[in-house]
Amino acid sequence: MGNGMTKDVVAPPGGVMTDEVGTITGELTLEPKIGSDGTVRLRAQYKGAEEWYTVTGAQIKVDPGNGAAVDRAAQDLLSRFTP
Template sequence: MTAPEEKTEPSPEPSKTTDIVPGPGGVMTDEVGVVTGDLTLRTELVGGDVVLRVQYKEAEEWYAVTGGKAPLADPSGLDTVHTIAVGLLNRPEG
Protein backbone atom coordinates (compact mmCIF):
# COMPACT_ATOMS: atom_id res chain seq x y z
CA MET A 1 0.00 0.00 0.00
CA THR A 2 1.37 3.41 -0.92
CA ALA A 3 0.98 6.67 0.96
CA PRO A 4 -1.53 9.14 -0.44
CA GLU A 5 -0.15 11.77 -2.78
CA GLU A 6 0.75 15.00 -1.06
CA LYS A 7 -1.13 17.82 -2.71
CA THR A 8 0.44 21.21 -2.24
CA GLU A 9 -1.56 24.29 -3.07
CA PRO A 10 0.32 27.30 -4.44
CA SER A 11 0.87 30.13 -2.01
CA PRO A 12 -0.87 33.52 -2.25
CA GLU A 13 2.58 35.13 -2.65
CA PRO A 14 3.55 36.86 -5.94
CA SER A 15 3.75 34.42 -8.83
CA LYS A 16 3.83 33.98 -12.61
CA THR A 17 2.25 31.14 -14.60
CA THR A 18 2.72 29.93 -18.18
CA ASP A 19 1.42 26.88 -20.01
CA ILE A 20 4.26 24.67 -21.25
CA VAL A 21 4.87 21.40 -23.06
CA PRO A 22 8.08 19.76 -21.82
CA GLY A 23 10.31 17.78 -24.12
CA PRO A 24 10.94 14.04 -23.96
CA GLY A 25 11.51 13.02 -20.35
CA GLY A 26 9.02 15.56 -18.99
CA VAL A 27 9.55 17.47 -15.74
CA MET A 28 10.74 15.70 -12.57
CA THR A 29 8.68 16.47 -9.46
CA ASP A 30 9.25 15.70 -5.80
CA GLU A 31 5.79 14.26 -5.20
CA VAL A 32 4.96 12.09 -8.22
CA GLY A 33 8.14 11.76 -10.29
CA VAL A 34 8.03 12.70 -13.96
CA VAL A 35 5.06 14.57 -15.42
CA THR A 36 4.55 14.96 -19.16
CA GLY A 37 2.09 16.48 -21.60
CA ASP A 38 0.35 19.83 -21.36
CA LEU A 39 1.43 21.47 -18.10
CA THR A 40 1.22 24.81 -16.34
CA LEU A 41 4.43 26.13 -14.79
CA ARG A 42 4.12 28.40 -11.76
CA THR A 43 7.09 30.40 -10.44
CA GLU A 44 6.27 31.77 -7.01
CA LEU A 45 7.94 33.75 -4.28
CA VAL A 46 7.69 32.02 -0.90
CA GLY A 47 9.38 34.00 1.83
CA GLY A 48 12.80 34.74 0.34
CA ASP A 49 12.81 31.75 -2.02
CA VAL A 50 11.69 31.29 -5.58
CA VAL A 51 9.84 27.99 -6.04
CA LEU A 52 8.88 26.25 -9.28
CA ARG A 53 5.73 24.11 -9.40
CA VAL A 54 3.90 22.36 -12.22
CA GLN A 55 0.43 20.97 -12.67
CA TYR A 56 -1.32 19.12 -15.43
CA LYS A 57 -3.08 21.88 -17.38
CA GLU A 58 -6.35 22.82 -15.67
CA ALA A 59 -5.85 20.31 -12.81
CA GLU A 60 -6.01 21.29 -9.15
CA GLU A 61 -2.87 19.59 -7.82
CA TRP A 62 0.49 21.36 -7.95
CA TYR A 63 3.82 19.54 -7.70
CA ALA A 64 7.22 20.94 -6.71
CA VAL A 65 9.77 20.77 -9.52
CA THR A 66 12.74 18.77 -8.27
CA GLY A 67 15.61 21.19 -7.66
CA GLY A 68 13.28 24.10 -8.38
CA LYS A 69 13.82 26.11 -5.19
CA ALA A 70 16.48 28.75 -4.53
CA PRO A 71 16.98 31.93 -2.54
CA LEU A 72 15.96 35.07 -4.40
CA ALA A 73 17.70 38.16 -3.00
CA ASP A 74 15.54 40.64 -4.93
CA PRO A 75 11.83 39.88 -5.42
CA SER A 76 11.85 41.96 -8.61
CA GLY A 77 13.81 39.08 -10.18
CA LEU A 78 10.75 36.78 -10.14
CA ASP A 79 9.80 37.62 -13.74
CA THR A 80 13.34 36.92 -14.95
CA VAL A 81 13.53 33.58 -13.13
CA HIS A 82 10.14 32.61 -14.60
CA THR A 83 11.25 33.53 -18.12
CA ILE A 84 14.39 31.40 -17.73
CA ALA A 85 12.41 28.45 -16.29
CA VAL A 86 9.95 28.59 -19.21
CA GLY A 87 12.87 28.71 -21.64
CA LEU A 88 14.42 25.63 -20.07
CA LEU A 89 11.29 23.51 -19.58
CA ASN A 90 9.08 24.42 -22.56
CA ARG A 91 10.18 22.17 -25.42
CA PRO A 92 7.07 21.53 -27.57
CA GLU A 93 9.27 20.50 -30.51
CA GLY A 94 11.14 17.95 -28.39
Template sequence: MTDEVGVITGELTVATDVEGDQATILIQYTGAEEWYTVAGGPLTIVAGDGPWLHAAMVRAVQHGLPEGLTGFEIT
Protein backbone atom coordinates in the same frame (compact mmCIF):
# COMPACT_ATOMS: atom_id res chain seq x y z
CA MET B 1 11.20 15.96 -12.36
CA THR B 2 8.90 16.61 -9.43
CA ASP B 3 9.27 15.72 -5.76
CA GLU B 4 5.82 14.15 -5.59
CA VAL B 5 5.35 12.07 -8.76
CA GLY B 6 8.61 12.12 -10.73
CA VAL B 7 8.66 13.21 -14.36
CA ILE B 8 5.49 14.66 -15.86
CA THR B 9 4.97 15.59 -19.49
CA GLY B 10 2.29 17.15 -21.60
CA GLU B 11 0.62 20.52 -21.48
CA LEU B 12 1.86 22.09 -18.24
CA THR B 13 1.40 25.31 -16.30
CA VAL B 14 4.37 26.77 -14.40
CA ALA B 15 4.17 28.92 -11.26
CA THR B 16 6.95 30.57 -9.27
CA ASP B 17 6.21 30.99 -5.56
CA VAL B 18 8.54 33.59 -4.01
CA GLU B 19 8.75 33.93 -0.24
CA GLY B 20 11.57 36.18 0.99
CA ASP B 21 14.75 35.08 -0.75
CA GLN B 22 13.42 31.62 -1.69
CA ALA B 23 11.63 30.65 -4.90
CA THR B 24 9.80 27.36 -5.33
CA ILE B 25 8.95 26.27 -8.87
CA LEU B 26 5.61 24.50 -9.22
CA ILE B 27 4.04 22.78 -12.22
CA GLN B 28 0.67 21.26 -12.92
CA TYR B 29 -1.10 19.63 -15.79
CA THR B 30 -2.93 22.55 -17.38
CA GLY B 31 -6.45 22.70 -16.01
CA ALA B 32 -5.78 20.30 -13.11
CA GLU B 33 -6.04 21.21 -9.44
CA GLU B 34 -2.88 19.50 -8.17
CA TRP B 35 0.44 21.35 -8.17
CA TYR B 36 3.80 19.55 -8.02
CA THR B 37 7.11 20.94 -6.78
CA VAL B 38 10.02 20.83 -9.24
CA ALA B 39 12.75 18.76 -7.56
CA GLY B 40 15.91 20.47 -6.34
CA GLY B 41 14.37 23.66 -4.97
CA PRO B 42 13.80 26.02 -3.46
CA LEU B 43 16.17 28.40 -5.22
CA THR B 44 17.78 31.32 -3.41
CA ILE B 45 17.10 34.57 -5.23
CA VAL B 46 17.82 38.28 -4.95
CA ALA B 47 14.90 40.65 -4.33
CA GLY B 48 13.13 41.47 -7.57
CA ASP B 49 14.34 38.38 -9.45
CA GLY B 50 10.96 36.61 -9.24
CA PRO B 51 9.58 37.69 -12.65
CA TRP B 52 12.92 37.07 -14.40
CA LEU B 53 13.25 33.67 -12.75
CA HIS B 54 9.69 32.71 -13.69
CA ALA B 55 10.30 33.52 -17.37
CA ALA B 56 13.54 31.50 -17.31
CA MET B 57 11.81 28.53 -15.66
CA VAL B 58 8.97 28.52 -18.20
CA ARG B 59 11.60 28.27 -20.96
CA ALA B 60 13.46 25.54 -19.05
CA VAL B 61 10.32 23.46 -18.50
CA GLN B 62 9.54 23.74 -22.21
CA HIS B 63 12.92 22.14 -22.92
CA GLY B 64 12.60 19.55 -20.13
CA LEU B 65 14.08 19.22 -16.68
CA PRO B 66 14.63 15.46 -16.28
CA GLU B 67 16.84 16.01 -13.22
CA GLY B 68 14.71 18.82 -11.77
CA LEU B 69 16.73 21.83 -10.68
CA THR B 70 19.74 19.77 -9.59
CA GLY B 71 22.75 21.02 -11.54
CA PHE B 72 20.56 23.39 -13.56
CA GLU B 73 22.10 26.74 -14.46
CA ILE B 74 19.92 29.64 -15.51
CA THR B 75 21.59 31.65 -18.23
Protein backbone atom coordinates in the same frame (compact mmCIF):
# COMPACT_ATOMS: atom_id res chain seq x y z
CA MET C 1 4.01 34.86 -6.75
CA GLY C 2 0.44 34.36 -7.78
CA ASN C 3 0.71 37.28 -10.19
CA GLY C 4 -0.46 35.28 -13.18
CA MET C 5 3.05 34.39 -14.33
CA THR C 6 2.16 30.95 -15.64
CA LYS C 7 3.15 29.18 -18.83
CA ASP C 8 1.37 26.33 -20.60
CA VAL C 9 3.81 23.85 -22.14
CA VAL C 10 4.05 20.31 -23.45
CA ALA C 11 6.51 18.39 -21.29
CA PRO C 12 9.85 17.75 -22.99
CA PRO C 13 10.87 14.19 -23.92
CA GLY C 14 11.25 12.27 -20.67
CA GLY C 15 8.79 14.54 -18.86
CA VAL C 16 9.26 16.88 -15.91
CA MET C 17 10.54 15.41 -12.63
CA THR C 18 8.63 16.46 -9.51
CA ASP C 19 9.37 15.99 -5.83
CA GLU C 20 5.93 14.61 -5.01
CA VAL C 21 4.98 12.18 -7.79
CA GLY C 22 8.07 11.66 -9.95
CA THR C 23 7.84 12.33 -13.68
CA ILE C 24 4.83 14.04 -15.21
CA THR C 25 4.22 14.29 -18.95
CA GLY C 26 1.82 15.80 -21.44
CA GLU C 27 0.23 19.24 -21.33
CA LEU C 28 1.35 21.12 -18.23
CA THR C 29 1.02 24.52 -16.64
CA LEU C 30 4.16 25.90 -14.98
CA GLU C 31 4.17 28.59 -12.28
CA PRO C 32 6.99 30.09 -10.21
CA LYS C 33 6.16 30.67 -6.52
CA ILE C 34 8.21 32.64 -3.99
CA GLY C 35 8.53 31.35 -0.46
CA SER C 36 8.89 33.44 2.67
CA ASP C 37 12.61 32.55 2.71
CA GLY C 38 13.13 34.19 -0.69
CA THR C 39 13.37 30.95 -2.65
CA VAL C 40 11.58 31.02 -5.99
CA ARG C 41 10.44 27.48 -6.85
CA LEU C 42 8.89 26.27 -10.06
CA ARG C 43 5.77 24.17 -9.74
CA ALA C 44 3.80 22.28 -12.35
CA GLN C 45 0.34 20.89 -12.78
CA TYR C 46 -1.44 18.94 -15.46
CA LYS C 47 -3.20 21.55 -17.56
CA GLY C 48 -6.63 22.24 -16.09
CA ALA C 49 -5.98 20.27 -12.89
CA GLU C 50 -6.03 21.65 -9.35
CA GLU C 51 -3.04 19.88 -7.75
CA TRP C 52 0.43 21.46 -8.06
CA TYR C 53 3.79 19.64 -7.85
CA THR C 54 7.24 21.08 -7.10
CA VAL C 55 9.64 20.70 -10.05
CA THR C 56 12.74 18.90 -8.77
CA GLY C 57 15.83 21.13 -8.65
CA ALA C 58 14.03 24.18 -10.08
CA GLN C 59 14.65 26.80 -7.43
CA ILE C 60 16.59 30.05 -7.09
CA LYS C 61 17.28 31.91 -3.82
CA VAL C 62 16.78 35.68 -4.02
CA ASP C 63 16.15 38.66 -1.74
CA PRO C 64 12.34 38.56 -1.39
CA GLY C 65 12.29 42.35 -1.06
CA ASN C 66 13.92 42.83 -4.47
CA GLY C 67 11.05 42.61 -6.94
CA ALA C 68 13.36 42.74 -9.97
CA ALA C 69 15.41 39.79 -8.68
CA VAL C 70 12.25 37.81 -7.97
CA ASP C 71 10.95 38.48 -11.49
CA ARG C 72 14.30 37.54 -13.08
CA ALA C 73 14.40 34.29 -11.11
CA ALA C 74 10.83 33.46 -12.13
CA GLN C 75 11.58 34.14 -15.80
CA ASP C 76 14.77 32.06 -15.61
CA LEU C 77 12.90 29.09 -14.16
CA LEU C 78 10.15 29.31 -16.78
CA SER C 79 12.68 29.61 -19.61
CA ARG C 80 14.18 26.23 -18.67
CA PHE C 81 11.05 24.58 -20.06
CA THR C 82 10.07 26.93 -22.89
CA PRO C 83 11.75 27.69 -26.21
